[in-house]
Amino acid sequence: MKTTQPDRRQSGFSLIELLTVMVIIGLLAAIVIPNLSFLSGTAxxxxxxxxxxxxxxxxxxxxxxxxxxxGGDVATQVAAVLAGRKPNGGSLANMNFQSTVSADQVEGTYIYIGVRATGELFFDAQGGQPASGH
Structure with missing residues (x-):
């Protein structure tokens, strides 16, 4: 008695199909990833x-x-804000006014901070101030 096995239908993908898809994904990644570098500059x-x-x-x-x-230039005043100061008197005399920005993060902020003729600092959203903070 001879028994025959039913035909097996192969399911899944062949090795060639898988490799083709991997090559396509690799090419897309090689094109897209270098173009995402502008996001870090914006951030x-x-x-x-x-x-x-x-x-x-x-x-x-x-x-x-x-x-x-x-008084003085932007860098001097920013350094004072980073160090913190207390008012001489009044109800807030014990409160320290200090920025939470660390000293190593200040360099890029100077273009957004200007100093008025009166000596006061102001925020410039366009970033048109000297990058040196002076």
Whole structure:
């Protein structure tokens, strides 16, 4: 008695099909990934702008509370905001007005911070200030 096995239908993908798909995905990745580098530059600008806003918030809040910030260029005043200051008197005399931005994150913020003729710092959303902070 001879038994025959029913025909097996092969399911799945062949090795050639899998390799073809992997090559196509690799080519797409090689094209797309280098073009995503602009996103990191944009993220850095947003981070620097937010850090500048944080510095200016501490500066203006402190000035409103009676802190006497030093005069001079932007870099001098920003360094004072990073170090923190307390008002000489008033109800907020024990409060320290200080930015939460760390010193190593300040460099990119200078283009968003300017100094008025009166000596006050201001925020420039366009980033038109000297990058040196001087």
């Amino acid at each position: 850095d600008k947003v981070k620097d702008k937010r850090n500048a806003q944080n510095i200016l918030l501490a500066y203006t809040t402190g000035a409103a509370a009676g802190v006497k910030w030093p």
